[in-house]
Amino acid sequence: MTSSRNQEDMKLARGQSSVDTEKLHIFLWGEREWQARQRIESILAKDPVFDRSRRPFLTRTELYHRALAMTNRLHELQEQHKWSAEDANLAFRILDEPLPIQLHMAAFEPVIRSQGGPTLNAQYGALIAHRGILGSYLQTELGHGTNVAALETTATYLPATREFELHSPTLTASKWWIGALGRTATHGVVQARLILPSGADAGPHLFFVQLRSLEDHRTLPGITIGDIGPKAMGGYAAVDNGFARFDRVRIPKEQMLSAFAGVTDEGEYVKPPHAKLSYGGMLYIRSSMVSSGGWTIAKAATIAIRYATVRRQGNKGKDGLERQVITYPSVYHRLLPILAHAYVFIALGRNLTASFAALLARLSAGDTALLPEMHATTAGLKVLVSSTAIGDLETARRALGGHGFSAFAGVGRLYADYVPAATYEGDNFVLDQQVVRAALKAHDALTRGAGALTPSAAYLRLLVAQDAEAQAEAEAEAEAKGGWGDPRTAVELLERRAAHMVQERARHARDPDASMDQRVSRAVTDAFVAVQVSEIVRGLEGDVGEKDAAVLRKLYTLHLLTAVESGLVDILSFGLLGEAGPGGDPSRSLRVAIKGLCEELLPEAIRLSDGFGFSDWELDSALGVYDGNVYETLYKAAQSEPLNKSEISAGYELHIRPMLERGQRLAGAKL
Numbered sequence: 016m017t018s019s020r021n022q023e024d025m026k027l028a029r030g031q032s033s034v035d036t037e038k039l040h041i042f043l044w045g046e047r048e049w050q051a052r053q054r055i056e057s058i059l060a061k062d063p064v065f066d067r068s069r070r071p072f073l074t075r076t077e078l079y080h081r082a083l084a085m086t087n088r089l090h091e092l093q094e095q096h097k098w099s100a101e102d103a104n105l106a107f108r109i110l111d112e113p114l115p116i117q118l119h120m121a122a123f124e125p126v127i128r129s130q131g132g133p134t135l136n137a138q139y140g141a142l143i144a145h146r147g148i149l150g151s152y153l154q155t156e157l158g159h160g161t162n163v164a165a166l167e168t169t170a171t172y173l174p175a176t177r178e179f180e181l182h183s184p185t186l187t188a189s190k191w192w193i194g195a196l197g198r199t200a201t202h203g204v205v206q207a208r209l210i211l212p213s214g215a216d217a218g219p220h221l222f223f224v225q226l227r228s229l230e231d232h233r234t235l236p237g238i239t240i241g242d243i244g245p246k247a248m249g250g251y252a253a254v255d256n257g258f259a260r261f262d263r264v265r266i267p268k269e270q271m272l273s274a275f276a277g278v279t280d281e282g283e284y285v286k287p288p289h290a291k292l293s294y295g296g297m298l299y300i301r302s303s304m305v306s307s308g309g310w311t312i313a314k315a316a317t318i319a320i321r322y323a324t325v326r327r328q329g330n331k332g333k334d335g336l337e338r339q340v341i342t343y344p345s346v347y348h349r350l351l352p353i354l355a356h357a358y359v360f361i362a363l364g365r366n367l368t369a370s371f372a373a374l375l376a377r378l379s380a381g382d383t384a385l386l387p388e389m390h391a392t393t394a395g396l397k398v399l400v401s402s403t404a405i406g407d408l409e410t411a412r413r414a415l416g417g418h419g420f421s422a423f424a425g426v427g428r429l430y431a432d433y434v435p436a437a438t439y440e441g442d443n444f445v446l447d448q449q450v451v452r453a454a455l456k457a458h459d460a461l462t463r464g465a466g467a468l469t470p471s472a473a474y475l476r477l478l479v480a481q482d483a484e485a486q487a488e489a490e491a492e493a494e495a496k497g498g499w500g501d502p503r504t505a506v507e508l509l510e511r512r513a514a515h516m517v518q519e520r521a522r523h524a525r526d527p528d529a530s531m532d533q534r535v536s537r538a539v540t541d542a543f544v545a546v547q548v549s550e551i552v553r554g555l556e557g558d559v560g561e562k563d564a565a566v567l568r569k570l571y572t573l574h575l576l577t578a579v580e581s582g583l584v585d586i587l588s589f590g591l592l593g594e595a596g597p598g599g600d601p602s603r604s605l606r607v608a609i610k611g612l613c614e615e616l617l618p619e620a621i622r623l624s625d626g627f628g629f630s631d632w633e634l635d636s637a638l639g640v641y642d643g644n645v646y647e648t649l650y651k652a653a654q655s656e657p658l659n660k661s662e663i664s665a666g667y668e669l670h671i672r673p674m675l676e677r678g679q680r681l682a683g684a685k686l
Contacts, residue, residue, distance in 0.1 A: 018644045018646060021643040021644055021645055022643045022644055024324060024325045024327075024643060025324060025641075028324045029622060029625070032618055032619045032620075032621060032622035033562060033563075033566065033618075033619065034567075034619055035560075035563055036625045036628075038560065038563055039563070039623070042558050042563075042626075043358075043627065048105065051101075051102055051105055052105060056632070056633065058092060059092075059109060059110065060633075065085055065088070070635075072655070075245055075253075078252045079198070079252075079254075079255060081253065082112070082113075082254070083115065083199070085114065086114055086115070086116045089106050090103075092106070093106070100144070104120065108310075113432050114253060114254065115194065115198075115199040115200075115253070115254055115255055116199075117254070118150070119143075119150045119195060122300055123143070123203070125299050126152065127143055127223065127272070128140070129375055130272040130274045131223065131272050132272065134269055135269065135272065139202075139223070148201045148202050148229070149195065149199055149202070151193050151194060151195040151199075151200040151202075151226075151257075152193065152194075152203065152206075153190040153193050153196065153206060153259060154190075154206040155190065155191055155192045156168065156188055156189060156191055157186065157188070157191040158187025160438075160442065161441045161442050161445040162445075166188075166206060166208060167183070167184060167187060167188035168182070168206070169181070169182050169207055169208050170207040170222050171210040172209070172210065172211055172268070172278050173212075173265075174280065174282040177280060178267060179267075179268065180263050180264070180265050181205060181207060181224065181265075182262065183259075183260040183261045189259065189260045190257075190258060190260075191243060192439070193257050194254050194255075195254070195257075196226070196256070196258070196259055197255030197258075201225065201229060201232070202224065203223075204221050204222070204224075205223075205224045205261075206221055207220065207222055208220075209271075209278070209284075211278070211283075212282035213282070217276075217284050220272070220276060221271070221272035222266060222272065223266070223270040223272060224264070224266055226240065226259070237263060238259060239259065240259045241257060242255050242257050243256050247434070248427075248430075248434070250434060250435065275287035275378075298374075298389055299371060301393035301396070301440055301441070302371045302393050302396075303364070304396075304397055304401065305360055305363050305364035305367050305396050305400050306367070306368065307364070308400035308403075308404040308433075308436065309356070309357050309359070309363070309404075311404055311408070312356050312357040312360065312403075312407050312408070313627045313629070314627075314629060314633075314639075315407060315412070315429055316350065316354045316407075316624055317625075318411065318415070318424065318426055318636045319350050319412075319415060319426070320350055320354065321621065321638070321639050321640070321641075321643065321645075322418075322424075322639060323339070323347075323414060323415075324339060324340075324620070324621055325339075326339070326341075326645070327339055327340070328340055328416075329343070340414075341620065344613075346414055347614075347617055348609070348610070349410050349414055350414055350620070351570075351573060351612075351613045351616050351617070352573060352574065352577045353407045353411060354570065354616075354620065354624060355570050356403055357627070358567070358571065358574075358623075359544065359548055359551075359574045360403075360404075362551050363544065363547055367392075367393070370385075370392075374386065387453065388469045388471055390453070391450060392543065394446040394449045395450040396544075397440065397441065397443070398447055398450070399541070399544065401436040401443060402437060404433060405433065405437055408430040409430060411426050412427060418638055418649065419638075421649070423636070423637040423638075423649055423653070424637065424639075425634060425635050425636030425637075426636070444533065446536075447532050447535075447537075448532050450535070450539055451520065451535050451536055451539075454517045454535065454536075455524070457471075457475055458472075458517050458518065458521050459521070461478065461479070470546075471539070472539075474510035474511075474514045474517075474539070474543075475514055477510060477511055477514040478514050498604075498608070499576060499605060500572065500608065502548070502568070502572050503549065505572070505578070506546060506548070506575065508586065508591060509538075509541050509542045509545040509575070509582070511591055512538050512541075512542070512586050513541065513542035515585075515589045515591070516538045516539075517538075517539065519531075520532075520535050534585055538582060541578050545575055548571050548574060548575060551571060552568055552572075555568060569615055569616055572612060573609065573612045573613070573616065576605060576608060576612065577609060580605060580609060583602055583605075587601065625641075637652045
């Protein structure tokens, strides 16, 4: 194997693809954002502050200081190049590293803006926007996370002084896991149970609290703050996830986030129009997790597909070369669905962002009608995307073979930083229950004939008895479908699976089996995503043109078919695939169709992954370089290992030499 062979393989792979990567860039990013992205990325990649060559060798403390330097430099560049707020946010997304500033941007700032009320925003809005203060979002506690209603931190209103007194009554009330809290944040939004003068507990509410002095950054009196320590697998090393305890800390009444709920000067509670309005911050984070999960999967897919294209291993062909790894069914059957997941979740995330903007607009007008639907949808999508992405990242890493365990491969780092997504902003198994509750509520309303079905519950329409004319129409539509090659086939099957499972869950409401909620939640979310995918497919030609649309249609169909495959246990349990005859497998035609789609997509894989638009600097992977020159890049990276700086290890005289001498003496050998 030579570098020229690798590069030739990559060139040939691109040459056999029919898709237009420039069109894919615009399709995935949007024209304005793609152009801005190219301009900003070129600036960041050339700036020594953002150099990544030393990153694998830095200690956690060094990584934290590097993160602060990068954050400060990004704001300098924003001022220097007169970037808009959108450009600055894009720069942070391009950088794509866990940074202490992230919770300020993802939760602190949007929550203050949407729930802080006019007084708080007038006083602090500009400071927050320009990073004159740095914020965090203090919700999770040592003893409670997902169960927000059981948080122990209290905020007691004192009418005599018009103040709230924040207090951590127990050790388990300590705020924990809070990003940027350990050493960075000056202020925070604190989730605490509101205690009224009457002693009544009004439940969790949000409060704006200064944590550190703006003069010398020292922690303010009554507050104990620290960093919680290193995270698993070295993930999120640069982020100072912290803890905090409050010892009867008082804040002015105006620092309660009171856009929706509040307290009068006398201590009377002003109820919000909807009990879940304070969950807006969580909904925002969950909605943004869909697209971020998609882009994370996209990086892993790009690295794995590029490497599998140039890696040759196995029996030699007539050309005397070993076989390209990507051509093995066991490899492409794993990697191409990952590519499809990335395309699906990126598009879903874009749609969800628009839906969240509509929700905020309605909330600002006092309309909470969209809130329950957004809550159920984001909970289900958070579970689906995070679970899928974690699995996909590990699948991609394994597809890299032995080299996938190297830090220089880049996928291990992605996994370590992404894996906590399954447990922050709601543990996935707990969120499943929220999806099921919403589904059962919709099922109950349907059986009572009360109200129309929401988009996330549209699959339940299949449970309604059809009249003869509607039945005939459905049968005619079924006949018109082109089997597994028609996306509508998989969409209908996924919807029927969800409908039957929710109905079954309702029948056994008092005694469900142990895994029922997880399976129902997955079925419901798969059905919702399938409908969204079918809508994306319908608009493809207008987005990218006929030729590229044909390829993307196959990619989205692959996602649908693999979703059906992953749900086969329940699909077969309800007999939704029909009979295959004695001894036959009713799912065989599905699996054959998946194999066929993969083979049709295989020549397009490289350019489909190129469509994400990642530069080598962004991927930071020796195995995912654009030109395919993986072995020279990996070898060069290894030369930067500090252990290679001296021929003789610093531990030789102290440890290695005594071991050798002891072993030789005991063996009675003279060498």
